[in-house]
Amino acid sequence: MQFKHPELLYALLLLVIPIIVHLFQLRRFQKVEFTNVQFLKNITLQTRKSSQLKKWLTLITRLLLLACIIIAFAQPYIADSNSFNTKSETVIYLDNSFSMQAKSSNGTLLNKAVQDIIENLDENEQITLFTNDNTFTNTTIKAIKNDLIQLKHSPNQLSYEAAILKAKKAFSKDKSSVKNLVMISDFQQKKEALSIEKDSLVNFRLVQLKPENLNNVTIDTLYISNLDVKSIELTVSLSNQGDAIETLPVSLYDKDNLIAKSAVSINDKAETTFTIPLGIAFDGKIIIEDANLQYDNTLFFNINEREKIKVLSINESDDLFLNKIYTNDEFDYTSVKFNELNYNNLESQNLIVLNELKDIPSSLITALKSFTENGGTIMIIPSNESALNSYNQIFTNYFLPSFNILNSTEKKITSINFSHPLLVNVFDKKVSNFQYPKVNSYYPFVSSGGSSVLGFEDGTSFLSETNHAYAFSAPLNEENSNFKNSPLIVPVLYNIGKQSLKVPKLYYTIGQENTIDISTNLQQDNILTLVLNENSVVPLQQTYINKVELKTDEFPDVAGILSVNNKETTLQHLSYNYNRNESNLNYLNLSSLNNIETNSSIASAINDIKSATNVNELWKWFVIFALAFLIIEMLILKFFK
Numbered sequence: 295m296q297f298k299h300p301e302l303l304y305a306l307l308l309l310v311i312p313i314i315v316h317l318f319q320l321r322r323f324q325k326v327e328f329t330n331v332q333f334l335k336n337i338t339l340q341t342r343k344s345s346q347l348k349k350w351l352t353l354i355t356r357l358l359l360l361a362c363i364i365i366a367f368a369q370p371y372i373a374d375s376n377s378f379n380t381k382s383e384t385v386i387y388l389d390n391s392f393s394m395q396a397k398s399s400n401g402t403l404l405n406k407a408v409q410d411i412i413e414n415l416d417e418n419e420q421i422t423l424f425t426n427d428n429t430f431t432n433t434t435i436k437a438i439k440n441d442l443i444q445l446k447h448s449p450n451q452l453s454y455e456a457a458i459l460k461a462k463k464a465f466s467k468d469k470s471s472v473k474n475l476v477m478i479s480d481f482q483q484k485k486e487a488l489s490i491e492k493d494s495l496v497n498f499r500l501v502q503l504k505p506e507n508l509n510n511v512t513i514d515t516l517y518i519s520n521l522d523v524k525s526i527e528l529t530v531s532l533s534n535q536g537d538a539i540e541t542l543p544v545s546l547y548d549k550d551n552l553i554a555k556s557a558v559s560i561n562d563k564a565e566t567t568f569t570i571p572l573g574i575a576f577d578g579k580i581i582i583e584d585a586n587l588q589y590d591n592t593l594f595f596n597i598n599e600r601e602k603i604k605v606l607s608i609n610e611s612d613d614l615f616l617n618k619i620y621t622n623d624e625f626d627y628t629s630v631k632f633n634e635l636n637y638n639n640l641e642s643q644n645l646i647v648l649n650e651l652k653d654i655p656s657s658l659i660t661a662l663k664s665f666t667e668n669g670g671t672i673m674i675i676p677s678n679e680s681a682l683n684s685y686n687q688i689f690t691n692y693f694l695p696s697f698n699i700l701n702s703t704e705k706k707i708t709s710i711n712f713s714h715p716l717l718v719n720v721f722d723k724k725v726s727n728f729q730y731p732k733v734n735s736y737y738p739f740v741s742s743g744g745s746s747v748l749g750f751e752d753g754t755s756f757l758s759e760t761n762h763a764y765a766f767s768a769p770l771n772e773e774n775s776n777f778k779n780s781p782l783i784v785p786v787l788y789n790i791g792k793q794s795l796k797v798p799k800l801y802y803t804i805g806q807e808n809t810i811d812i813s814t815n816l817q818q819d820n821i822l823t824l825v826l827n828e829n830s831v832v833p834l835q836q837t838y839i840n841k842v843e844l845k846t847d848e849f850p851d852v853a854g855i856l857s858v859n860n861k862e863t864t865l866q867h868l869s870y871n872y873n874r875n876e877s878n879l880n881y882l883n884l885s886s887l888n889n890i891e892t893n894s895s896i897a898s899a900i901n902d903i904k905s906a907t908n909v910n911e912l913w914k915w916f917v918i919f920a921l922a923f924l925i926i927e928m929l930i931l932k933f934f935k
Contacts, residue, residue: 362919370916382472386475396587408445412439450851475496477498481881481882500893502894510879513580528570532565542559543583578597607646608649611677640670642839656684671763711749739758748786814842824856854869
């Protein structure tokens with residue numbers, strides 16, 4: 295038998311005190327004179343023997359009682375000699391994702407898990423514990439207790455495969471040690487299945503925590519459903535998992551000011567709309583009242599003052615179709631004839647269109663190269679009389695395929711790259727019965743290069759893109775093509791214009807890589823910072839002449855509206871929200887896993903690990919013995935005469 299706190303056994307020496315008191319206890323007897331003493335001598339002898347026996351029994355029970363209490367505090371245990379000498383390692387993965395906000399019988403699932411870990415693990419036992427965003431290596435519960443109590447929910451969750459891989463790396467390379475991996479999670483149903491391969495060196499134990507109910511209401515999305523000259527109509531999409539709700543309040547705020555409030559009846563899905571004035575900056579948030587998961591009850595968004603995208607068309611052909619697409623509400627469209635072009639105006643543009651130029655001079659090619667290097671986009675539409683040398687020269691700068699001589703064969707444009715960024719959100723589904731446009735002549739691309747957006751029926755490209763450059767392989771005038779009358783022309787040319795300046799969206803999603811263009815002219819050595827509450831960070835950014843391209847990924851990690859600052863000046867605001875992947879409370883069935891131990895509670899998992907290592911704690915038995923000796927002593931004092 296071993297002891298966790300053997301130093302407490304020195305307290306057994308104190309048992310000498312009651313023995314000494316018992317042995318040297320002095321009591322004076324009063325003599326009573328009586329006429330016949332012979333009879334009394336027998337009674338006195340018998341009484342003294344009974345009294346001494348009672349005292350000795352009482353002393354023994356008290357000594358055993360105190361000894362059991364002292365031994366219980368020393369925490370004895372029995373371990374098999376073989377397993378006791380074997381090193382044991384424990385690694386714990388604690389899921390602190392947002393789905394662990396669900397309510398259990400004792401607070402949230404995460405709070406219950408933290409409480410059970412603190413209560414059931416020995417505070418001095420060496421462990422490694424990690425969450426989705428924190429790692430505590432080779433530590434003890436005593437050392438990290440405060441960190442666990444203050445543990446917050448993480449917007450990002452490790453995949454099950456990543457968590458297992460990280461846990462295995464935390465173990466030592468000692469093959470003789472017993473390695474125990476405890477995974478504590480609600481094991482929410484995700485796209486990837488949970489698959490654990492049997493490992494001879496690692497003992498897996500999965501602890502699945504489940505909420506008391508599966509009800510949850512989520513703000514899914516927010517989008518602009520209608521736009522006119524005076525107002526913007528915003529539509530809020532909600533989803534409900536659980537019992538139907540007759541009246542769910544939905545509130546719209548601008549900063550902290552309540553602007554409007556509505557109520558919806560929701561069974562599975564529901565929508566509600568709000569209207570706000572057009573042309574003003576709006577830092578908004580949508581809030582619902584739901585007692586279950588909290589992170590998806592608020593959605594931040596913002597509308598900045600509209601920044602028009604600058605488009606310059608250099609023409610030797612009719613540009614009426616461009617003027618109709620690049621309208622004044624979203625674009626600052628400028629049309630100029632080729633022989634009247636002012637090169638000084640190129641740098642201030644976002645998109646430059648070469649509309650059927652017969653020849654592209656070297657000076658313009660050089661200027662356009664500088665323009666695109668500073669973040670601009672060009673779109674090239676050839677002429678029926680294009681000088682191929684000049685066109686191929688500009689194509690070389692952007693690694694676009696070269697033109698061959700004009701081919702006067704009619705071709706249909708039948709290939710649509712639905713996954714290209716220009717078209718990824720244009721079609722609800724892939725269209726098969728489309729009325730495809732055609733061309734009467736075209737310039738075949740003689741080499742491969744770039745990404746094909748639209749293609750002919752023989753697989754060759756009609757519109758290619760690479761490195762901020764778009765090139766058509768055929769003129770778009772009405773004599774050569776009916777593409778201007780096709781439903782494709784508007785989304786293709788419109789999105790080329792929109793993507794030449796990545797105007798901030800209503801909101802972005804935390805944890806995803808987002809690219810945002812901020813229209814500004816920075817002085818040399820100036821940088822933009824992102825500020826959220828008291829925190830600020832310098833994001834990854836690239837400065838061009840008339841804009842700064844920002845890329846955000848790990849920051850921010852908290853939902854809210856942050857400001858984009860140039861020193862002390864706020865240029866605009868950006869909104870970030872948590873991913874809604876955790877809102878659907880569907881869970882895996884762990885019973886289908888083979889050769890993997892599962893537990894319904896953390897306490898049972900820890901006790902199973904202790905039992906597996908043949909360590910049996912005995913302090914509870916000594917507490918029981920102490921209570922038994924206390925009862926025996928009370929019975930002796932009461933009934934032993």
